[in-house]
Amino acid sequence: MKSLKENFQQAHIVIIGSGIIGKFNALELSELGFQITIIDPAQLQNSSNAALGLLMGNMYQKRRGRSWDLRKQSIELWPKWITFLQKFNYELNIEKPLVQLTTSEEKFEKLKRFILTFNDLNLRILDKESIIIKNINKAFHTKNIKGIISLKDGRIDAMTLLKTLDKYLKLKNINFVKEEIIKIRKSNKQWISTTRKNENIRSDMVILCNSLKTVDLIDGLSHKIKLKPVLGQAIEVDINDAKVDLLSLPKQFSINSKNIIPTSRNKLIIGSTDEYSTTPEENTFEKLTNFLDKQPSWLKEAKISKKWYGIRSRPIGEPSPIMKNLEEGLIICTGFYKNGILLAPACSKWVANEAKNYLS
Ligand SMILES: Cc1cc2nc3c(=O)[nH]c(=O)nc-3n(C[C@H](O)[C@H](O)[C@H](O)COP(=O)(O)OP(=O)(O)OC[C@H]3O[C@@H](n4cnc5c(N)ncnc54)[C@H](O)[C@@H]3O)c2cc1C
Structure with a gap:
């Protein structure tokens, strides 16, 4: 047989x-x-x-x-x-951890409830005195950032x-x-x-x-x-501020649902949008950088070095x-x-x- x-x-x-x-x-x-x-x-x-x-x-x-x-x-x-x-x-790897941040008190309470309910040891609430929160506050000129860290999630x-x-x-x-x-x-x-x-x-x-x-x-x-198109856009930006070191930030994190990946001291990837469309619009920069009420000047003045998009399908x-x-x-x-x-x-x-x- x-x-x-x-x-x-x-x-x-x-x-x-x-x-x-x-x-x-x-x-x-x-x-x-x-x-x-x-x-x-x-x-x-x-x-x-x-x-x-x-x-x-x-x-x-x-x-x-x-x-x-x-x-x-x-x-x-x-x-x-x-x-x-x-x-x-051999270079293929999953970079961990993943950090999720918010300026919304309501969202943070929800995140806290989620962590306490599931008691997952790989998910933790970030202490406001933690180095991650301190470095984020310093770079983004914020005081009210809160969030969680997932030790098992990451990025490939x-x-x-x-x-x-x-x-x-x-x-x-x-x-x-x-x-x-x-x-x-x-x-x-x-x-x-x-x-x-x-x-x-x-x-x-x-x-x-x-x-x-x-x-x-x-x-x-x-x-x-039936499937409908969902456009997702992302940008890579160059910043010009010697006082900011983007490598002091986590390797991948989100602030108010925008995903941020520092790739060097002065480069960041930000993504992505979710629009029911097939055509990218001109105002990608504004859409992707408006995740804080007040942006730090280095982000406001950042220059797009790359811009891309993809069209996905949603049932x-x-x-x-x-x-x-x-x-x-x-x-x-x-x-x-x-x-x-x-x-x-x-x-x-x-x-x-x-x-x-x-x-x-
Ligand atoms: C900006 C952006 C950021 C994203 N970030 C993440 C993320 O962080 N994490 C995550 O998990 N996902 C992310 N996604 C979602 C992820 O990219 C998609 O879920 C995934 O790529 C879908 O893969 P797919 O193989 O189904 O489709 P696709 O990659 O779109 O591949 C479909 C393929 O089918 C081919 N094709 C179409 N018609 C035919 C035909 N008639 N004959 C032969 N071939 C055909 C096309 O040429 C295409 O190559 C992101 C998406 C975007 C746009």
Whole structure:
């Protein structure tokens, strides 16, 4: 009798879309022994390349339901995947901790209640005499900043992660097709994905990870799924004030829901916005730097050195993400309008189990 892995080696899976979700699915499925083809016409222009890479697993206050289950699983899976992926890039790492700050007394009371309710030893209320709060107050000229620290949450550099996955997929000889799929159909138990150049790619299974465009591919198959675009913008700014050392601040933190990542003594990344739009506006700087009633002059006078955005997809009428078996051999795993980087390990584990059940 053939082993499961031998069986899988004969099965061919097509993954449509090569953002973090498509690539992570390819990693997990290829480790199981499946033959994988990833198809994407523009793998560098997706929302995964725009992500800041914050892994807010424990800090999110919702601690029940599917979203918590996925976060909890991902929190457990990430360290294992990091150890595995470090064989391909030893620099890949999760920088910890993550700090969440607010100037709102009401929000802080809510954070405190959350920490006391769940009694999670990795989540702590920051003392106002702590070095973190003191340094933030000094840099941002504030007096009323309060917050919490999560020792287990952190940040993975999204570009480094994607490049590491590329390295793995190349070494594993995963087939990559730089084309757009315009149609999928089933014929004699096989799926046929048709490219814009009218080439047909046959497979035993198709996994849809192509965000907003998923809808176009399944419309003809009469599945009712709706997704709307969510624009996320981020900036990197240069500051010009010798008295401020941004490296004295935590490596990643948020103030009033804006995420801040100091990258050098005088450079900061700030992100991201959430707008139901597909076109970035001109006033990104104002939108991203208005997280305090009174900005320090170094921030007001900062100059944008880089500006970028990504368009994510948010399901309408159902929770994010959409993970479903649409029909035999057709899986949808998309609609990650946020937390796609965080959730990739848990979602690809679910996809792998579905593939194993269907193809073994
Ligand atoms: C500014 C910003 C900051 C963010 N910060 C964070 C963060 O800190 N932490 C976090 O966890 N998440 C963050 N996110 C969210 C995260 O980026 C997304 O959840 C995640 O990237 C979604 O990945 P994806 O693979 O589903 O989609 P995408 O990365 O958008 O990939 C979809 C791919 O499908 C391809 N495609 C589309 N149509 C077709 C077709 N017909 N045929 C073939 N291929 C097709 C596209 O070319 C694209 O490459 C951020 C997002 C933005 C924009």
